[in-house]
Amino acid sequence: MRRRMNRLSVLFLVFLWSLSLVPSPSAAPAPAATELPDPRTMTFPAPAFQPPKPERQVLSNGMILYLLEDHELPLIRMEVIVKTGSIYEPADKISLAGLTGAIMRTGGTKRHSGDEVDEIIDQMAADLSVGIGADAGGAWLDVLKKDFDAGLALFADILMNPVFEEEKLQIAKNNAIEMIRRRNDRPSSIASREFNKQIYGADNPYGREATEETVRSIVRDDLVAFHRKYFVPNNIMIGVTGDFDKKEIIAKIEKAFAGWKKKKIDFPEVPSVVERKDGGVYAIARPITQTQIRIGHLGIKQNNPDFFAVSILDDILGGGGLTSRLFSDVRTQRGLAYSVGSVFRPGNFERGVFIAYGETRVDTTHQAISTILDHIRKIRREPVTDEELKRAKESFLNSFIFSFSSPAQIVSRKMSLEYYGLPSDFLERYRDNVAKVTKEDILRVAKKYLHPDRLVILAVGDDGKFDQPLSSLGKVTQIQLTP
Incomplete structure (x- = not known):
């Protein structure tokens, strides 16, 4: 045991002696100082802007397509723009456009009830929405590539054949009325809404607001007529991006919307805003x-x-x-x-x-x-x-x-x-x-x-x-x- 301890002591002394042979960092020559530029004075060229260009196609029914392939992920996205909006709704039916867009999504089609539509979307793990704003309508579909055919069929059905179930309309109207009753709860909303009315005029489509009366006056036939007037193929653009083949997807879109015929639209005249001469x-x-x-x-x-x-x-x-x-x-x-x-x-x-x-x-x-x-x-x-x-x-x-x-x-x-x-x-x-x-x-x-x-x-x-x-x-x- 004593002999083993002596060997360890000798090894430790040898280790200390070896450290003494290593030059200390203080003895090493200092590297030459490098003066870095002031980041506040540094300039860089503007990054190149060369985005890929989507291809534009016009189908026989007048529908415009924008196509841009992206094969990074097995996903396909469709975006629809429809020329419509609340600026075209009658003054006594304010909220008609918004309700039309909402119930297109929730109110079922000729093939599926609203609840069935929800189930199909959930089964595909897809995202499908419809909405109409002041001067444009829109619809969106995000779906996995493997489910695209089914997703497209449902998407086309909603755009072409909504039935606007009465039950879903009443739910949406009740929600809209409740929002009207509570819209004075938030001071920021009050300020923005009343300011907008002063700028555009309370009776102008860009400045007017819904009331309980205008919402209550809207019936299912109003939604049907609004949809029939503006949702026609020659009034629609569809953008498609994702993992697809161009020729193949054009054929699928033409098939999905087959029989949807173009129609002339007479857009209501929107009164011009009269600018105030004083503040x-x-x-x-x-x-x-x-x-x-x-x-x-x-x-x-x-x-x-x-x-x-x-x-x-x-x-x-x-x-x-x-x-x-x-x-x-x-x-x-x-x-x-x-x-x-x-x-x-x-x-x-x-x-x-x-x-x-x-x-x-x-x-x-x-x-x-x-x-x-x-x-x-x-x-x-x-x-x-x-x-x-x-x-x-x-x-x-x-x-x-x-x-x-x-x-x-x-x-x-x-x-x-x-x-x-x-x-x-x-x-x-x-x-x-x-x-x-x-x-x-x-x-x-x-x-x-x-x-x-x-x-x-x-x-x-x-x-x-x-x-x-x-x-x-x-x-x-x-x-x-x-x-």
Whole structure:
């Protein structure tokens, strides 16, 4: 035992002696220091933008197809755009378009009841939906490749042959009425809805709202007639992306929609929006601690040649998040609002809207509104800085490519361009047009499209506790909410 311990001691001494022969790190020559560039001064070329181009086909019945193969996963996605919308529904039947889209999905077809449709979709682990908005209708199908034939048959059946089961219609009407009864529960919803009515007019299709009476007046025959009028093949575009063969899928689509004949559609005339010649101050009294603010006026259409400069203008003013002027000043510097910003939302068939918005404490309402107004006036008076323009353009150009991260997004964008009558190369020219925007352009469009004298100023809050009366901003009109 003692002899073994002696051997271990000798080995340990040899180990220590060997360590003494190894040069210490401090003795090693220091590597030459490499000076790294300041990341704030580094520049990179814009990422290449060369998205794949979908193929466009027109079937014999007038239906337009956009096709883009993607064999990465065994999935197929179909997106439908229908020229329809709530702008075409009668004034005494507001909600007809939305109910038509909803019950197309839930209310069964000539082959399957609504409950059977649900079961079939669940068995395929598919996703199928239908909806109709203000100026467009849509339907979507996501299905595994192995189930595509069955999914397509069901999809076509829903588009062509909905029966609008009375029971499902009554459920949807009851839900819609309940939403109407509760729509004054959220101050932000009140502000946006009432602001929209002031901009577009309470009787215009873009500004009107449903009531219990308009919903109750809608019957099954109204849905049948609305569907029959607008859901025809020559009024529809279908985009298909995923794991398919082009020739094979065209044949399948033609077979699925066989017998669906084209028909001429007489679209109702939609009254043009009458632009206000002056602004106004509006207050909606609610016993709340946070005031909802909306400030703005009519905007532009997306086909406006100044669309790109206006987009950069909005990014600098309030649309650019943390770096925008409104956020930096109203929230970060002054602490007047948790939520603040602006949106220059372009329209398509009708002009869009410019909105500056905020949510502030009731006792800083006037100060927050005044500060937002000051920034709107200032950006019309003085050029933006080089840094602001550079940051806004880089943000647009660097994020633009992520709008086309999937074939489905690419096809959807291409269909939307055709639907709204925009140039087919709008997206390809987007980055170049943004890159060309100058400080002079920003000042020019700010003076042209921002009108402080026409601003609608709307506040939802406890006006008795405001830091200053809104009357200092102009004559105040009190809006009484309908239940």
